[in-house]
Amino acid sequence: ELKVEQNPLFLSMQEGKNYTIYCNYSTTSDRLYWYRQDPGKSLESLFVLLSNGAVKQEGRLMASLDTKARLSTLHITAAVHDLSATYFCAVDKTNFGNEKLTFGTGTRLTIIP
Template structure:
């Protein structure tokens, strides 16, 4: 069974600081996705990483994928309050199944 682990599960950080969320997965996959979920809302797609070494950036968020290490990172630069949300990574496997991590709840404190 494929496992997708995120850490940390909870992250409280000050505005202006940098931090990284890690997503490890237990079996081979060439596709990895990052999503954001605001409280009470649905999931919004942030990044699609389709190959080893892929790096995507949007604003203060940057995601990367190392398929050999089975690791993806979501790096937050100079955090602002608007980034407070829960972030999920998900791995795509043949057979059309996604496996989601448990999520990282990020709170950015002024």
């Protein structure tokens, strides 16, 4: 059974600081996704990582994937209040055209002015 673990579960950080969210998963997969969710809202797709060593960046967020270590990271640079949200990673455990995603429990990020 695929397990996806995120840490930390809660993160409170000051504006301007850097931090990293970690996503570990238990079985082989080379497709990992990051989503953002604001309170009471739906999930927004942030990054799709499709191979070992993949790195994607959007603004102050950068995601990377190490399939050998079964680890993905979401790095936040010089945090701003607008980044406050819950972040989920999800792993695709199929090798077919469709996806069956297993989600982590999420990291609730709060940026303090």
